[in-house]
Amino acid sequence: MDKSMGDLFLILVGSMLVTNFTLFYFLGLCPFMGVSAKVGTALRMGMANIFVMTITSLVASFLNQFVLPHAPFLQVISFIVVIASLVQIVEMTIKKFSPTLFRELGIFLPLITTNCAILGLATWQTGLGYSYVDGLFYALGAGFGVTLALVLMASIREKMELSDVPAVARNMGLVLIIAGTLSLAFQGFSGLFTS
């Protein structure tokens, strides 16, 4: 499947802004709620997400080409097993060769391997019939989209620390309503493409 640069750019921007994985599809909400209290942590979490998503996309394309045509019922099982083990191997490699990078990203890797955003990326990329290159751009867009949502949320929550929030709203309810507002703002991006 040959696609022009323009099409690839549309896939990238589309999965980053229009169908943002966190704010449009609600994927990866556990880390979104859990580690979005500080901008620095959120940014590193986002980076780890981009990294794992890129690997996932390549693995999914590979499985789609060589394994799944022969055994379609294995889709869910093979995706999750192969992705989890590959990320585990990568994590060990990073730990061995670059302890600095491991301290920055490594602790998040096991957290996001069994995350719905990762499995969602793999299945939906298959559903959309993307090739290796399309899938790669889709994964990059999704990763940057998740990072964007995390960093935006963390910045808002850092501001919230300093403001006088009523006692009733000091649970996750307020965070969810802020997420809803962000999601509403991201809906404006759906007017980007008119095709």
Added chain:
Amino acid sequence: MRATTPQQDFIRGIWNENPVLIQLLGLCPALAVTNTIYNSLAMSAATLFVLVGSSLFISTLKKVIPHEVRISTYILIIATFVTIVDMVFKALEPGLYREIGAFIPLIVVNCMILGRQEAFASKRPVGRALLDALGVAAGFTIAMVMMGTVREVVGSGTILQGIPFVVGGDGINLFGSNYEPWVVMISPPGGFFALGFILLFLGWWETRKAQKREIRHWPHSVRVPTDGKEAA
């Protein structure tokens, strides 16, 4: 671990440790497919099957599964049950599958299910694991239906839309033809808003209950009741 009675094992998951509303687990399906009550119920049924099936399986096999690879084993077992649900839905209800099908494979990574296996089913007898799974699934269903009701009633102005045997699948119109539906509530931001407001309401409810308790134990607390009736 504290000893519990079978009743406690069942009841606990329904409200006090409700997976969605209290523990905030499994938020992805709770927000993504609750735009109508029908979709919420279908997703709850799928989750119930996977949770009960894998709990039974894992608590039966708990002596056989090696401790070091238990998490991977649990995920494999859960993924097998999810594949079954996925195929059944695809074959029996193609219309429904178009709406919620994208989220059915994601039941595998619902942390609520893996959490119950790790915390409960892998340590307890089969019967208790079944009760626990049923209780948690019931709690999940309650939360899903709450979300679905709020979003469908406000967002479309109908109730029970999509179920074939209720008014031919169009649902019962609640507010008449002059009602302008809040379309935002059935779109993605509405999911966040609905759960946000439910959590705010629960927070308010808890605070109020705590305050009342304080007033009842008046002599021991610094708070002075305003109307004087409670003190007597």
